[in-house]
Amino acid sequence: MLDSRETRLPTRSLIVAAPPAFVDRRVGSRRAEDREAHEERALLARALDILAAGSNAEARLAGILDLLAETVGARRAAVLADGVERRSAVAVAHGEDTDAANKLAAWLDASSDRSRAERAATGPARVSVVIADEAAAAEDDQSGPAANPSGADACYALLPIPSTGDVVLGFEFEEPKAADDLARRLPPQLARHAAVALALVSEQLAAERELASLRSTETERARFVSTVAHELRTPLTGLNGYLELILGDRVDDPLIERDFLERSQAIVGSMGELVGDLLDLSRIESGGLQLELEPFSVAEAASHVAAGLLPIAIQRDIRLRTVLPHRLAAATGDRRRVEQVLTNLTANALKFTQSGGSVEIEGRFDGAVAVLVVRDDGGGIAAEDRARIFERFHRLPGHERIVGTGLGLPIARDLAERMGGSLDVASVPGAGSAFVLALAGPTAIDPEVIAAALGRALAAEEVGLE
Numbered sequence: 001m002l003d004s005r006e007t008r009l010p011t012r013s014l015i016v017a018a019p020p021a022f023v024d025r026r027v028g029s030r031r032a033e034d035r036e037a038h039e040e041r042a043l044l045a046r047a048l049d050i051l052a053a054g055s056n057a058e059a060r061l062a063g064i065l066d067l068l069a070e071t072v073g074a075r076r077a078a079v080l081a082d083g084v085e086r087r088s089a090v091a092v093a094h095g096e097d098t099d100a101a102n103k104l105a106a107w108l109d110a111s112s113d114r115s116r117a118e119r120a121a122t123g124p125a126r127v128s129v130v131i132a133d134e135a136a137a138a139e140d141d142q143s144g145p146a147a148n149p150s151g152a153d154a155c156y157a158l159l160p161i162p163s164t165g166d167v168v169l170g171f172e173f174e175e176p177k178a179a180d181d182l183a184r185r186l187p188p189q190l191a192r193h194a195a196v197a198l199a200l201v202s203e204q205l206a207a208e209r210e211l212a213s214l215r216s217t218e219t220e221r222a223r224f225v226s227t228v229a230h231e232l233r234t235p236l237t238g239l240n241g242y243l244e245l246i247l248g249d250r251v252d253d254p255l256i257e258r259d260f261l262e263r264s265q266a267i268v269g270s271m272g273e274l275v276g277d278l279l280d281l282s283r284i285e286s287g288g289l290q291l292e293l294e295p296f297s298v299a300e301a302a303s304h305v306a307a308g309l310l311p312i313a314i315q316r317d318i319r320l321r322t323v324l325p326h327r328l329a330a331a332t333g334d335r336r337r338v339e340q341v342l343t344n345l346t347a348n349a350l351k352f353t354q355s356g357g358s359v360e361i362e363g364r365f366d367g368a369v370a371v372l373v374v375r376d377d378g379g380g381i382a383a384e385d386r387a388r389i390f391e392r393f394h395r396l397p398g399h400e401r402i403v404g405t406g407l408g409l410p411i412a413r414d415l416a417e418r419m420g421g422s423l424d425v426a427s428v429p430g431a432g433s434a435f436v437l438a439l440a441g442p443t444a445i446d447p448e449v450i451a452a453a454l455g456r457a458l459a460a461e462e463v464g465l466e
Contacts (some may be wrong), residue, residue, distance in 0.1 A: 001391055016443070017423075022099065039071075039190065041268060043067070043071060043190055043194070043243070043389065044103055046067055047064060047194070047197045048068060050063040050064055050067065050197075051064075051197060056208060057207075057208045058128075058130045058131065058208070059130070060132070061089055061091070061128075061130050061198070062091040062092075062130040062131055063448045064093035064194070064197050065077040065078065065079065065089065065090065065130070065198075066091050067194075068169065068171075068186070068194055069091075069171065070186040071180075071185070071186060071190070072182060072186050073173070073178055073185065074171035074172055074173050074178070075100075075154070075171075075172045075173065075174060076090060076091060076092070076100070076104060076171070076172050077090070077169065077170065077171050077172075078087040078090035078091075078101075078104050078105050078108050078169070078171075079089065079167065079168070079169055079195075079198045080105075080108050080109060080112055080125055080167070080168045080170065080172040080440040081166065081167050081168075081171075081198075082166035086109075086124075086125040086126065086130065087125055087126050087127075087129055088108060088109055088125040088126070088127050088128070088260070089105075089127070089128040089129075090102070090104055090105045090127070090128075090129055090130070090170075090189045091129075091130050091131070091259070092129055092130075092131060093131070094131060098129050100154065100172070101129050102127060102129070103154070104154070104156065104170055104172045105125070105170075105364060106124075106127075107125075107156050107170065108156070108168060108170035109124055109125040110258050111156070111158055111170075112158065112160075112168050113160065113208070118205065128209075134302045139417055139457055143208075151181050153182060154172050154173075155172070155173040155174065155176045155179040156170065156171070156172055156173075156179065157170070157171050157173065157176070157179035157180070157182045158170045158171070159171075159182055159183065159186060159191055161188075161191050161192060161194075161195040166209055167195045167198070169186075169191065169194070169195070171439065174226065201450055221342070232271065232274065235270055235271050236267075237269075238263075238267055239264050239267045239268070242260040242261075242263060242264045242267075243264065245260060246261070246419060254306060274407070276358065277407040277408065277411060278407070280407075280411070281392075281407060281411060284375050284411070284414045284415070284418065289418065291333075291334040291418060291419060292334050292335075292336075293332055293333055293334055293336060293419060293420070294332065294334075294335075295330040295331070295332050295442045296330060296331060296332075296333065296335040297327050297328070297329070297330055297365040297390065298324065298325060298329050298331050298370055298372065299325055299326065299327045299363060300327060300331065301335055301338055301339050301342065302322055302324050302361050302363050302372065303322060303428050304339060305339050305342040305343050305346060305361065306320060306322050306346070306361055309342065309343065309346050309347060309350065310352055312347070313350055313359065316350060316353075317355040317356055318350055318353050318355065318356070318357050318358065318359055319357070319358040319359070320346075320350070320358075320359050320360075320361075321358065321359075321360050321361075321364070322360070322361045322362070322363075323360065323361070323362040323364075324361075324362070324363045325363055325364060325365065329363075329370075330370075330442045331370030331372075331409070331439045331440065331441060331442070332370075332419075332420070332439060332440045332441065332442060332443075332444070333419040333420075333439050333440075334415075334419060335338075337414070337415050337419065338372075338419070338437075338439070340412075340415065341359065341412040341415055341416060341423070341437060342372065342374065342437070344409070345374040345407040345412065345435045345437075346359060346361060346374050347408075348408065348409070349374055349375075349376040349378070349433070349435075350376075352376065352378045352433075353376045353377065353378040354378065357376065357377050357378060358373070358377055359375070359376045360373075360374070360375050360376075361373070361374055362375070365441060365448070366438075366453040366456060366457065367441075367453065368441040368442050368443065368445050368449065369438055369439070369440065369441060369445065369449060369450055369453035370438070370439045370440070371436060371437070371438055371453060371454075371457050372436070372437040372438075372439070373434055373436050373437075373457065373461065374434070374435045374437075375434035375435075375461065375465075376432050376433055376434075376435065377431065377432040378432050378433060379430065379432075380427045380428050380429040380430055380431055380432055380433055380465075381425065381427040381429070381433055382429055386425055386427060389425070390410055390413050391410065392407055392410050409456075416438075418435055419439060420439070420440055420444075420447065421437060421438050421440065421450060422437075422450060422451060422454050423435065423436070423437035423438075424436055424437050424454060424458055425458075426458045426459075426461035427465065428462065428465040428466050431465045431466065432465055433465075434458075434461035434465065436454060436457045436458055436461060436462075438450050438451075438453050438454040438457065
């Protein structure tokens, strides 16, 4: 006879607790070989503790780098790896300025052994500044040398690890003697173990950041599609209402019927403008926008924009004037796209300026930088809204009834940056606004020079508006 009763014990999920953290209790070693073997085991155990921690990949990577810096007596450590993408990572403490960390990463990238062809093909490494887990950092605060946020009197040293692939470790020391002694402080066997741990956590960090980027992109895409659908549905609803009234013979007055038709035509025009902006935005994001960068006359481009918008200014009783350099003064960019940016800025100024006001287009040069300014004496923009006006579909409070797609300024800034320039705004509520476009002059110049010229122009416009 078979026993039908349940004979198996109920299954339970296996729970394995994490091992206790490694604690080094050895006081000393009699032989150098014993000391090296112990240091190797201690480094491996502490590295495994960091890898097994419940923190994210960024904190684990920072923990490994801090461990290496402590092992060799350095201020900080960095790692450079050549894989599918050339990447480097450097750790900083909570609240620490990242300038010194970026200097170490840049030095490591520039000093690594690569041919000129390899440097030209891959370009500079992508730098990740990582921060250790706050709780772990607080526990280990008493160990290791204090970091120097300023990076003053820094001495750098690097240690290639060819046995683990193209991995290079970099360190920042306080004294040159310590940097010269790096190979002894971190023997090859220890360096290989460290490189393996760094490779593991670096891959995890790359995967986490890629996943976060994909999630952010998907969220942005969903929000963008929803906003576009709303922006198209609203005018379509109005257009459909006007057409239903006309086609249903419910409008007896010919003047009212003509008014409805004119409103329908305006709706079609605004929808066409929105579709055009969406196509421009798509080309910019996909990299399919073709720009013809060459010197062009600042005066001719700005004059052409002013002439095209003069009828609108006259209709609104707004004075539109230009202050331009001589026609030979040239900037570098795609003239058609520069005119598109200036047209957008000037049309916006005309929309938001009261009847009897003025709008001005000015062109000037700050050294080798061309500066084009579109200023008005309208209501101005509050400080908290100045960055948001360059966001897609953002409309300032109280401007909902003013016709526009909410894409003009984001596209204008994207175009300026694609041409190697920059676009920003200075404004004083109640006094007006000044949009400043900075571009390279007739010759190529460093982006930092353009940024500095833009900053000076914005400061001058702010003072002028006040």
